[in-house]
Amino acid sequence: MELLSQPTLTALQVCGTVGLPEKCFRVIVKNALDCIFSQHEDEILIDKDTVEIDAAILKQTYLAIMTLFVEASKTDTSSEQFSMVLDDCKLLPKQKEILQESYKLNKQKVRSHLARINKGLPHVVDIDWRLDYNMKNSQLNKVMDLKYTLSFKTEQQLCGEINSNQEDNVQFSCTREQLQDFVGKLKEAVKSVERASQS
Structure with a gap:
């Protein structure tokens, strides 16, 4: 050991x-x-x-x-x-x-x-998402663009305080391909954690 x-x-x-x-x-x-x-x-x-x-x-x-x-x-x-x-x-x-x-x-x-x-890392406690569909841009040209807006609500224990948590929101927008890539990386991370816990 x-x-x-x-x-x-x-x-x-x-x-x-x-x-x-x-x-x-x-x-x-x-x-x-x-x-x-x-x-x-x-x-x-x-x-x-x-x-x-x-x-x-x-x-x-x-x-x-x-x-x-x-x-x-x-x-x-x-x-x-x-x-x-x-x-x-x-x-x-x-x-x-x-x-x-x-x-x-x-x-x-x-x-x-x-x-x-130990300050530790923030924990995701909730997630909201929204799908925006842009049909035209500011010059009135046809765009037909999909954008996903994700909002993660995080919670982090304050250093030195037992029952005190700090809440925060992390928000970002991405395309469909970027979202698929993000979900794929999350799935890989979950598999890695599962493999590590079985070792």
């Missing part, structure tokens, strides 16, 4: 290799989670438990643990899959246990936090 990038895996492997003390590792995990929840404003805290650790290793460890929790929560990784990822990191047994325990306790909180800060 490819949940983490190679630099993140390497940074977590360093944790096991260096053999950070349990108390120190717990402090790093707690501070990393606090940083995810924006309680530390992305600063890496150095306290009496982490002061003796090389600054580069400390920074890599914080970022790797934050990435681990965010990516695992974002993809709704199960505890078993999370454990398999940790096996790839070659962590010490106690470090693995601390991360599993913290993930289990904070997974839903991280997911909720990500949902609040």
Whole structure:
């Protein structure tokens, strides 16, 4: 399972290799989670438990643990899959246990936090269409032109607000051929999504 990038895996492997003390590792995990929840404003805290650790290793460890929790929560990784990822990191047994325990306790909180800060894409909630038939142009010449006018009503969740949506209308006109091309591309997109969800 490819949940983490190679630099993140390497940074977590360093944790096991260096053999950070349990108390120190717990402090790093707690501070990393606090940083995810924006309680530390992305600063890496150095306290009496982490002061003796090389600054580069400390920074890599914080970022790797934050990435681990965010990516695992974002993809709704199960505890078993999370454990398999940790096996790839070659962590010490106690470090693995601390991360599993913290993930289990904070997974839903991280997911909720990500949902609040994610702006996301607008969703189409309604569509209206109209067919215009132009018989003559402004010079009174015969045109006999068909134009479709489509109006999509979209809804987008506002950043950071749970039950607040912004509505918008997207409107455009097209010929019959352009509309057929558009519908064909939508059908291709639906098939691609179906294939991806079956994989």
